[in-house]
Each structure stands twice: as C-alpha cells, then as structure tokens.
Amino acid sequence: MNQIPSILTAIREKSPLVHNITNYVVMNNTANALLAIGASPVMAHAKEEVEDIVTISSALVINMGTLSKNWVEAMKLAAQKASKTKTPFVFDPVGVGASTYRTETAQEIIATYTPDVIRGNASEIMALTNSTLSTKGVDSTHNSLDAIQAAKQLSKELGNTIVISGEKDIIVTGEKVSTVSNGDALMAKITGMGCTATAMVGACIAVEGNTHLAATAAMAIMGVTGDITKNASNGPGSFQMNFLDNLHLLTSDQLSEYLILNE
Ligand SMILES: Nc1ncnc2c1ncn2[C@@H]1O[C@H](COP(=O)(O)OP(=O)(O)OP(=O)(O)O)[C@@H](O)[C@H]1O
Ligand SMILES: Cc1ncsc1CCO
Ligand SMILES: [Mg+2]
Numbered sequence: 001m002n003q004i005p006s007i008l009t010a011i012r013e014k015s016p017l018v019h020n021i022t023n024y025v026v027m028n029n030t031a032n033a034l035l036a037i038g039a040s041p042v043m044a045h046a047k048e049e050v051e052d053i054v055t056i057s058s059a060l061v062i063n064m065g066t067l068s069k070n071w072v073e074a075m076k077l078a079a080q081k082a083s084k085t086k087t088p089f090v091f092d093p094v095g096v097g098a099s100t101y102r103t104e105t106a107q108e109i110i111a112t113y114t115p116d117v118i119r120g121n122a123s124e125i126m127a128l129t130n131s132t133l134s135t136k137g138v139d140s141t142h143n144s145l146d147a148i149q150a151a152k153q154l155s156k157e158l159g160n161t162i163v164i165s166g167e168k169d170i171i172v173t174g175e176k177v178s179t180v181s182n183g184d185a186l187m188a189k190i191t192g193m194g195c196t197a198t199a200m201v202g203a204c205i206a207v208e209g210n211t212h213l214a215a216t217a218a219m220a221i222m223g224v225t226g227d228i229t230k231n232a233s234n235g236p237g238s239f240q241m242n243f244l245d246n247l248h249l250l251t252s253d254q255l256s257e258y259l260i261l262n263e
Contacts, residue, residue: 004259005252007208007217012038016058016206020199021045021075023065023094026192029240033196036247037221039203045071050078058206060087061199062115064105065094065138072105079113088205091115092198097127097135107131110158116211118154119163119198122147129153139188144170148177161211163201165194169219173212178263180216182223184230186239197222216261224258225250 017040022030027043034041044053047070054060060082062075082089093106106128110118120128121140127133129150135141144166151162151172164170166188169180187193200221204214228246233239 002256003213004217004220004261005255007204007214008037008221008250008252008255010207011203014058014207015040016203017042017056018059018061018199018202018206019044019050019053019057019078020061020063020202021050021071021078022061022063022195022199025065026063026195029192030195030199032244033247034199034203036244037200037203037250039206041199045074047074047077050074051081054078054081054087055085057087059202060089061092061202062089062109063092063094063195063198064096064102064109065092065195067102067105075109076113079109079115083113088116088209088211089113090117090119090198090201090205092195093118093120093124093128094195095135095138096120096124097133098137103127103131114158115160116205117161117163117201117215119165119194119201119215121165121194125154125162125164126150140166144168148172152177161215163197163215163219165197165219169197169223171212171216171219176212176263178212178216178261180219180223181260181262182220182258183226184239186230186233186236187222187226189236190240193222216263220255220259220261221247221250223260224255227258228254
C-alpha cells in the first residue's frame, strides 16, 4: 500500500516514454492523460516504425479498439520487439467477443507475445477464457466480481497480471487478488476511461517491475482521481475535463488518503 504513492513519484521523476498503439476514439485523451500523470506519450502505429519506437520506450501499450489489418500487423511487430527488448507490455482487448476478428486477434496476441498485464472490463476478461461468450461491444454487461475465476485461470496460464475494471477494480496475479474500490459510476459514461486505465498501467509498469503492484497503482490513480473529480462535475463532459486536471494535480498524499484497497 505505501509503495503505491512512490510509483506516482517515480513516474513524475522519470517521465517514462510510453508507446501506444491505440484506437482512433481515445488517442488524444490517452496522450493527455499520460502527460497529466507525468509520463511522456508517443502514439505510433506504422509498421515501418513501431519496432524503433519500442526500442526507445519504457513501456508498450497495445489497445485493439479500432483494429484493422495493417494495425494488427503493427501490433504484432511491436509486441515481438517488446519481448526481445524486455520492454514491459500491457494489452487492452477492447470488444473481444463482439466479433470473430476481435476474438482471434486477441487470442493470437496473448498466446504468442504474453502481455505482462492484460486490462479489460469484466465481459472482455470473461470472453478471453470462454470463446462462446459474445460481448455486447466495448461496454461490459457483467460485474467485475463475475470475472475473477476467468482472470485467475488466464493469469496462471500466462504467468502474468490481469486487471478487471468496473465498480471495483480487481487485480489478479495467480491466486493473489487485490481490489480497489474507488472511482465513480460516471467513469463508465465517458468513452475511453478504460483505455486511459490501460495507459496508466503502461506508465506504472514503465517504472515498477512488479506487475501486480504496478497495475494496482494504476487503478488506484484512476479511482482516487475519479473520487476527487466527482464532486466538482455535473456530467460526463465536465467530469472528463476535471479528471484530466485532477490527474495533473494528484499528490502522493491524496493517493494514500483516498485509496480503498483490499489485498
Ligand atoms: N461504477 C463504477 N464505479 C466506480 N468506478 C468505475 C465504475 N465503472 C467504471 N469505473 C472506473 O472507470 C474506469 C474504466 O473502467 P471500465 O470498466 O468502464 O472500462 P472499459 O469498459 O474498458 O471502458 P472503455 O472501453 O470505454 O475504455 C476504471 O478506472 C474503473 O475503475
Ligand atoms: C467506443 C469505442 N469503439 C471502439 S474503441 C472505443 C473506445 C472505448 O473502448
Ligand atoms: Mg475497454
């Protein structure tokens, strides 16, 4: 618990370069959120350059939100390079289970390149272990608690950390389960808050090698910033704007004070 604020401090001190291959919907928000927390984002998806960008980056974030053939090829090249250079790698399987293409792409990336962390909502994490589960789209129709068994199974198979986001954020590494109970329901009404959470995992794994701790810190940063933001906001628009300000203003003391963590 007391290690979480020091991860925030490390992000601000080191300003790690975080390479994102992410979707058209959230690209701008994600870059701004990474800047606000103190990291340095680069968005790059051309096949011709992703390997070079991975080489100079401290973490790789792959988000398959708006996937297509060239992008998937770039994702695979980047993930392969990250495994060679031992660059920490987080994967967001956006909408897995909604189409065969999404399911096959997610399964191939996970099986071939073993992300250090996978972050998805409950429906997405469940769809990764149950190929007959079809998801509604990018929004979850399940509670994060429903996905714990799937997350444990995945984590044990892959030897990595799985994050299930939702009202409660659940971080699973093998049998170890940590829960962050901060945040606000409005966060699910702003597109790409989950993608931002995945990018925060990227910033945290860039400075902290323990993936369970880093992923917990990322969800703590999201949830505590959500708590601080909710009182000052009238709806999704102002929440989104205030959230960015509060990420920038977030202190280690606030993280310690607000965090509701069970482990
Ligand atoms: N009901 C809620 N209460 C508190 N926090 C929430 C709630 N719903 C979502 N969140 C928070 O919002 C963030 C995004 O989680 P969510 O599960 O909505 O991601 P997602 O479905 O992948 O989103 P997207 O696909 O739009 O990026 C997380 O930090 C999570 O903790
Ligand atoms: C709405 C949406 N559609 C594809 S990606 C995305 C952003 C949230 O996941
Ligand atoms: Mg998502």
